[in-house]
Amino acid sequence: MEIVGIFCVIYLWTTWIFAPPEKELEELIRIFFQHVAPALVSYAAFGVTLVCSVIYLWKGNLKYDVISAASIKIGLAFTTITLLSGMMWANATWGTPWNWDPRETTTLILWIAYACLLVYRSSVDDREMQAQFGSIFGVIAFPAVILSYFSIQIWDTLHPQVITGSGLQMGMEHGITLMFSMIAIGLLYILLLDLTYLVDSAEEKLMKYRMTRS
Amino acid sequence: MASGFHAALKIAKKDILSQVRKKFEIFSMLLFALIAGLAFSFALPSALVEDLGGEAAIGAALIWVIVFFTGMFGFAPIFLAESESGTLRGLSVAPIPAWSVYIGKVIYGFVLMSLVEIFIIPVIQVLFGFTMFGEEPLLVVATLIIGTLDLAAVGSMASALTMPSESKATIFPLVYFPTATSGLILLIEITRVMATGTVVVIAAGLTVSLLFVALLAHLVAMITLSAGVFSYALSP
């Protein structure tokens, strides 16, 4: 896993040095690379939560619930990066960091939704109930992801669309950099998920040991 | 054994009967809605309303926001009361499918909120000086019905989810909001379009009927999703 980590760092630095400044936006294009990949990976993370929640409800194996919870935390972190980088772009391009644009708003709703899910989970003391009802909530919360993703289709937004039906609307070097950033962030997600899972399940084992001793 | 929907109706009827006698929840919801309307009137002086697109545009959104927040506090006891008095066990152990308990509660929540709306919508229209029933009153009523059903579906599920939590009252808004917001946005858009007759934020080409279909799809999705997982809430 450490190897993956190193690869990630290499790929990330590629985006900063390798890709040339774009015609209109010059250095600002760099923000684009820190924005798109975290956004899409956060959607995937919440998708993982959905899948693991369903599997937990079906099978009852707590392992899936630990993965589900870990994925929520990491997904939320990536959504934060998405929002912040989006705000930096907006400030640079249009003058104000927040415009209540549908894409911005639905992504903020997404952030709040999964933050609420985390708070909800921590408010349930019994571990089994936490997993059971946390999984149910994890399933119900997913439409927020769908809303955020399709917001550009539904509403008129200021949000630029570079991945349209006809293909990538950008230069070759940028396309490659985008691909690298996707791989890098994707790998970063898997790495973080794995680490969080290890830490969380160790914590669970510790709790279990403490409680059975008493 | 009673068939699922039959059982749902019986449960709804039982709750409505209890409420008719007790009256507490309905009155507090009505008063809350009125207070919310009042609070908004302080926030939106008439000059500001003019700037923001006129009374119709604001009023339509306002109605849904008030209904949304009244639901945030009115839907909470739907399952909580059953859980705390212990009677939920009676429903769980009856030979009825789990989803019928959920659907019964949704129907009850719908009736409760509809009663509030029948009172509060005329009041808001008078207070803010507009009408939301514009050109196609039937479509507006249909939207009201579907929207209220949608909020009741989400509110009932959220209420069920608060049961295992330690701080049930404070956690309810946190569960209700994320799941209700997607529907709320659609509702406000549709109502605003119908009230003002102009397309405000929607992309060109999207008509009201398309939005309506989206709202219907949302309702079906939320109810199916909730009813599907509900058995895991009744027998964990």
Next chain:
Amino acid sequence: MSHLSSEAIETTKLTRRYGYRVALKNVDIKFPVNGIHGLFGANGAGKTTLMRIISTLLRPHGGKIRVLGYDPIEESIEVCERIGIVGDKDLLYGELSGYENLEFYAGLYGLSKEILNVNSTKLTEIFGVKSWLHEPVKILSTGLRKRFDIVRSLLHEPELLLLDEPFSGLDRDTTEVFKEYLGEIRKSRTVILTTHNLQLGVELCDDYVTLRKGEVLSSGPASEFDGVL
């Protein structure tokens, strides 16, 4: 899926966790059809957990269980049709009258109006609450509420009665009436009873199972109960 079983309840290595603890661990129990069976144990022994699994309220985390020949998870409707439960909290709706409560539950159990009236008349007479049928339940005393709750549990003529601490907080008269009723039905129905009042338990039950910390400690005829929990 056989319904031809001589056992009312049969569990094999039944397991259920409670948070990080284990509430039931590899429990093997058989309760035969008919008779009053005692389920004894100290607090936290797992009695209520077992009762809840039997009544389809909880899913087992391991092992198997059959109730009257049915699987409480896969065939929960069939199980629910045949069981009646009484716990420490009554399952009555305060704003409704006793009759309206019974009418509601009759509806859930698919009982016709005739059966509802026949059974409610008969049972409310036995338990002495007939004159209170049309008062809202919230004004009734605890004793009367409990009696109505017992009527509610018997309304659909269940084969299996699950009584979790049914005598706690009950006044002497109600306890006597209930004991008498149980004595009459012991030959034709199965009753599983948990109680902290061991004297009463041994007096009423035909046989018993004792749980301790989620495992079976001892079992046998009630006369042989050694009082060890």
